[in-house]
Amino acid sequence: MNAQEKWIAFITLVRKEIQRFLRIWPQTLVPPAITMSLYFVIFGQLIGSRIGQMGGYTYMEFVVPGLVMMAVVTNSYANVVSSFYGAKFQRFIEELLVSPTPNYIILWGYIIGGVSRGLLVGLLVTLLSLFFTKLQVTNLFVTVSIVLMTSILFSLAGFINAVFANSFDDISIIPVFVLTPLTYLGGVFYSVDLLPDFWASVSHINPMLYIVNAFRYGILGVSDVDVRIAFAMVTLFTIVGFSYCLHLLNNGTRLRQ
């Protein structure tokens, strides 16, 4: 395939992936919007008003970046894991496998699909948050780059999950038992400074803490961790994740007998 043909194949796959999550918007776009609105009302307004300041900001201001990032992470992941596993389950992944489309284009197609949904839901949640608080971006570069890299990283994670999944149960185990606890314990709702020393130290091995705090730094200008470490970590995980996903595709793991 020449470069133009590869580009066409890539755009075709990206368009298909975006059409997929837009077609099923009641499953993909509405639930996170409702869930996050409830978080804003309950944690931000009702409970948050009694909490007072956190990190020098109102609790609502503090919690919004974390919730936006949580939406980006879960939706990027969910999009790729369900789309790729669905393609495997109904066997229409073979449409791509028999075609001359290179594996790295297939991988990027699914990644951009996941990133698109992650960013769209992130944008929806951000817009909803404006009903509850004012938002300003302190560092645009940090905000945009961390949200983009995080959505790529979790799209890759969703891809790995989908490759190894043998049933629909398998595509919900990781989000429920790994992703959600890490996110909830990753400083979305609180500053780790509030924790006893031991648990604050334990929190520092949670990658979600770095991601959430880097994004919060971009919006509010405050962070529990060094933002450079967050960028280094996300970059490293993304490179390793991409290489591993490409290896799985090249090897035909669980795809080619």
Place this chain on the structure above:
Amino acid sequence: MTNALEIKNLRKVYDNKFEALKGIDLEVKKGDFFALLGPNGAGKSTTIGIICSLVKKTSGEVRIFGHSIDDDFATAKKYIGVVPQEFNFSNFEKLFQIVSNQAGYYGLNRKLAQERTEKYLRLLGLWDKRDEPARMLSGGMKRRLMIARALVHEPQLLILDEPTAGVDIELRRSMWDFLTKINEAGTTIILTTHYLEEAESLCRNIAIIDQGKLVKNTDMKSLLSTLNSETFVLDLGAEIAPDFSLGDFTVKRRDAHTLEVMVDKTRGINEVFRALDERGIDILSMRNKSNRLEELFVGLTGQGAKNGAAQ
């Protein structure tokens, strides 16, 4: 002339140690209409899977129009269109999207992809259904959808794995006509089928695989000429006794008015007619007991209708 397909010493051992292919050699000429037959589990689908990259070979060589799948699979894949045995499209996508997306995966620009999609959906009688999700189609329409999708990049080699399985007779005949036309237009076709009549009617050359080995690879005429005898079923105008015999012909009385007669090639059917005429028995109609290829197939593989391979 470059062969459409060349397979040399192809072997496949699955992870569970099952040896599906035990060293197959095969050549399919450009422009051929080729039948790949064999009982269930013989290795047909494994062979096709390797050709179109859904199965990894253990060893051996495969070339598509001279392009090795080891060195230049992307180019080799461009030559191939594949219609698998099982439905493998998204049930939720519309027909037009399924076919035009496939064109995109082969690098066809959007305008050309849409033109080709319209062309092949029309040719296969699916244009009116273009905006319906695939799950709304009947079984026969789903098969035709997979043919349209396989043709959208206009491959030079079309591989069909059981294309008419579960399809009614009328549709099967129309698919045969369609495949004959595209073969006449220059597309090489490789077909696996359980309907041996289909292979006999359509294909010029044939390979029979059994237990991972090639047991026959020849042209259809030569293969059929190896038959030494044929069995005819005669509907008779008069009743025949349970112990009815007809000279030295091997006969079997089905019922009072139906007789099966095995006729040696060297003798001809006229002797049967004469023998019955001498006894004053009219022949109302006559037909082959089974299609000829089926008899050969059973002989070569030692299997057949009992395992559903020759229906």
